Amino acid sequence: MDEALLRSLTPSVLAILVRRGADFAAAEDAVQDALVEAVRVWPADPPRDAKGWLVTVAWRKFLDARRADTARRRREDLVEEEPTPGTAPTLDDTLQLYFLCAHPSLTPSSAVALTLRAVGGLTTRQIAEAYLVPEATMAQRISRAKRTVAGIRFDQPGDVATVLRVLYLVFNEGYSGDVDLAAEAIRLTRQLAAAIDHPEVAGLLALMLIHHARRAARTAPDGSLVPLAEQDRGQWDTKLIAEGVEILQAALARDRLGEFQAQAAIAALHADAPTAEETDWVQIVEWYDELARLTDNPVVRLNRAVAVGEADGPRAGLAALATLDDSLPRHTAVAAYLHERDGDLTTAARLYAEAAHKATNLAEAAHLTRHAARLNARLRG
Amino acid sequence: MAKYLLLKHYKGAPAAVNDVPMEQWTPEEISAHVQYMNDFAARLEKTGEFVDGQALAPEGTWVRYDGEGRPPVTDGPFAETKDLIAGWMVIDVDSYERAVELAGELSAAPGAGGKPIHEWLELRPFLSASPTITECH
Numbered sequence: 001m002d003e004a005l006l007r008s009l010t011p012s013v014l015a016i017l018v019r020r021g022a023d024f025a026a027a028e029d030a031v032q033d034a035l036v037e038a039v040r041v042w043p044a045d046p047p048r049d050a051k052g053w054l055v056t057v058a059w060r061k062f063l064d065a066r067r068a069d070t071a072r073r074r075r076e077d078l079v080e081e082e083p084t085p086g087t088a089p090t091l092d093d094t095l096q097l098y099f100l101c102a103h104p105s106l107t108p109s110s111a112v113a114l115t116l117r118a119v120g121g122l123t124t125r126q127i128a129e130a131y132l133v134p135e136a137t138m139a140q141r142i143s144r145a146k147r148t149v150a151g152i153r154f155d156q157p158g159d160v161a162t163v164l165r166v167l168y169l170v171f172n173e174g175y176s177g178d179v180d181l182a183a184e185a186i187r188l189t190r191q192l193a194a195a196i197d198h199p200e201v202a203g204l205l206a207l208m209l210i211h212h213a214r215r216a217a218r219t220a221p222d223g224s225l226v227p228l229a230e231q232d233r234g235q236w237d238t239k240l241i242a243e244g245v246e247i248l249q250a251a252l253a254r255d256r257l258g259e260f261q262a263q264a265a266i267a268a269l270h271a272d273a274p275t276a277e278e279t280d281w282v283q284i285v286e287w288y289d290e291l292a293r294l295t296d297n298p299v300v301r302l303n304r305a306v307a308v309g310e311a312d313g314p315r316a317g318l319a320a321l322a323t324l325d326d327s328l329p330r331h332t333a334v335a336a337y338l339h340e341r342d343g344d345l346t347t348a349a350r351l352y353a354e355a356a357h358k359a360t361n362l363a364e365a366a367h368l369t370r371h372a373a374r375l376n377a378r379l380r381g
Numbered sequence: 382m383a384k385y386l387l388l389k390h391y392k393g394a395p396a397a398v399n400d401v402p403m404e405q406w407t408p409e410e411i412s413a414h415v416q417y418m419n420d421f422a423a424r425l426e427k428t429g430e431f432v433d434g435q436a437l438a439p440e441g442t443w444v445r446y447d448g449e450g451r452p453p454v455t456d457g458p459f460a461e462t463k464d465l466i467a468g469w470m471v472i473d474v475d476s477y478e479r480a481v482e483l484a485g486e487l488s489a490a491p492g493a494g495g496k497p498i499h500e501w502l503e504l505r506p507f508l509s510a511s512p513t514i515t516e517c518h
Contacts, residue, residue: 107475109382110429131382133432133473141429169382362508 004187006038006050010121011191013054015093018154022062024100025146028118030062035121037061094119095195099158102166103149110145111166117142120188122179130179163192164204164260171208182212193247202251203261209244210267213237225367229276241271262291281311298328306334314341332358333368340375349375384432384473385480387487388503391439393464398499399492406493417490425472425483436468471507480504 010031017027034057038050047053101115113131116122122130128138171185189205217231226232248264266287273279288304301324309317317338324331336351352372359365403411425431443457470487474480484502492498 109473109475112382113429131473132384133429136426137429137431137473139429140427144427144429173382360506360509365508 003039006035006042007121008187008191009051009054010035011094011097011119013051013058014118015097016055017058017062019093020059022059023150024154025143025150026062026065027058028146030058030065031121032117032123033061034058036123092195094191096154096156096158098163098192098195099156100149100152100154101145102163103152103158104162105148105152106145108166108169110141110148111162112169113138113141114145114149115166115188116170116184119191120184122184126179130173130181160196160198160201164200167192168204168260171211182208182215186212199251199254199256200258200260202247203258203264206244206248206251207260207264207267209240209247210264210271213240213244213271219363223363224370225363227367228270233274236271241268244268245271257290257294259291259294262287262294266291279310281307285311298324299330302328302331302334306337309338309341314338318342329358329360330355333364336368336371340371345375345379349379382473382475383477383480383509384471384507385477386503386505386507387470387472387480387484388505389467389469389500390503391465391467392462394501394503397492397501399494399496400498401493403492410491410493410495413491413495418487421487421490422470425470430472430474430479430483432471432473434468434470437466439465439467477506480506 013034014027014031017030018024022030031054034054037057038054097119098115101118102111106114113127116127116130117124124139124142125135127142128135131138167185167189170181170188173181186205186208189201189208193201193205213236214228214231216237217233217235218226220226244264245268248261248268251261252265266284269280269284269287284307285304288300288307291300292304302321305317305320305324308320318335321331321335321338326332326335332351333355336348336355339345339351340348349372352368352375356365356368356372359368403414406414422431422434440458442455443459444453444455447454472480472483474483481504484504488500488502489497490500492500
């Protein structure tokens with residue numbers, strides 16, 4: 001059974017239940033139950049109409065739950081309503097679901113969890129495993145999130161930017177456990193791109209595809225990080241890159257530039273270079289300038305300093321770095337790199353060790369410590 | 382979405398405001414303290430921020446490898462150990478500010494006289510395990 005295909009039906013089935021009059025929280029639970037049932041039943045007895053099967057089972061689960069609820073409250077006199085014949089769900093319904101799950105009243109972690117469950121069709125256990133928290137904790141996080149959005153009308157227009165931020169967060173979580181969150185983020189962004197014609201949605205999708213294409217090259221067999229310049233470019237997935245570039249070019253042609261399109265353009269320039277030495281750093285700096293105009297995120301200016309260091313030499317990079325707040329994450333790591341390029345190995349070694357100390361990620365800490373050790377060995381020799 | 386460790390020390394933390402050793406509290410004060418800790422953990426489960434909580438026995442053993450084919454060497458416990466961890470709680474929260482807020486609440490657990498202990502808790506961020514997507518230099 002194709003689990004991704006099954007899960008891709010989640011938003012439309014959920015939308016049908018909501019359109020039939022089920023409240024979002026109850027409908028979402030019912031769809032989850034139906035998905036679990038499908039995983040159990042389908043391998044032996046696959047339905048002819050997968051979506052129809054899910055709708056029928058989910059609606060029955062919803063009615064069962066409501067009946068149990070009603071009985072519990074001793075209101076047997078409540079007449080069971082027949083489902084109102086809802087109109088067929090459209091792509092707009094899927095879009096509304098994205099908006100609801102990324103609603104600004106939710107914290108980022110709640111929005112991520114709700115999106116993965118209600119839009120992605122992942123089980124609470126899968127989400128809990130991916131984020132390394134107990135299942136009970138994730139269940140509570142999701143039910144709180146559902147309570148938070150309970151009063152929000154399903155058909156209210158939302159802000160695409162908030163949805164994109166949630167999807168980007170999921171993508172950046174990478175992959176731990178048996179759920180590949182990066183792949184899941186790509187799937188959900190593809191689905192969003194099918195529901196709404198928006199250049200920034202296309203930009204984010206292109207960015208994810210181009211980054212994802214480099215995944216195999218990004219880590220050595222022992223799990224250590226391989227920096228972009230040292231990656232085996234033969235391992236890059238050229239098909240994914242080509243797809244990402246094509247989506248990006250179509251988006252850029254519409255002349256409504258945004259943050260994700262600019263980031264994707266930078267990723268595309270890296271992907272375009274046959275060797276690290278052939279990277280078009282001058283154009284990358286131009287894109288960083290563009291990006292800095294679009295966002296006040298200081299990390300952009302930090303990355304720009306690296307690009308300036310490559311385009312105009314390490315001294316120019318250090319000068320660009322000197323204008324930035326040195327408490328920025330990875331500031332010290334960038335300084336170490338630029339000092340090494342400038343030939344000041346003593347300072348670079350010291351800064352690499354300091355940067356390793358400040359790193360927030362295990363692989364990155366090890367990577368920076370290795371750089372410090374490499375330079376210290378050279379300085380001793 | 383970041384995990385933090387709240388570390389409680391038997392020894393090694395700066396002195397608490399209400400610094401009376403537990404064995405000098407009344408039994409009711411001890412019960413109230415335990416209840417507060419349990420309620421705190423239960424509340425974090427409800428907010429979807431709880432990951433783990435454990436208490437440790439004060440005395441442990443030091444162990445080290447002693448070469449191929451030999452059993453590990455054990456030693457201790459050492460009475461002079463300066464830093465002694467009593468237990469921990471792991472939380473998964475949206476921000477550093479939220480982690481500080483929760484640590485502050487935990488530090489308000491009641492002690493002698495039913496008054497908050499104001500004990501110092503150590504707050505340590507986890508290094509994330511998953512590789513970041515952006516490449517390093």
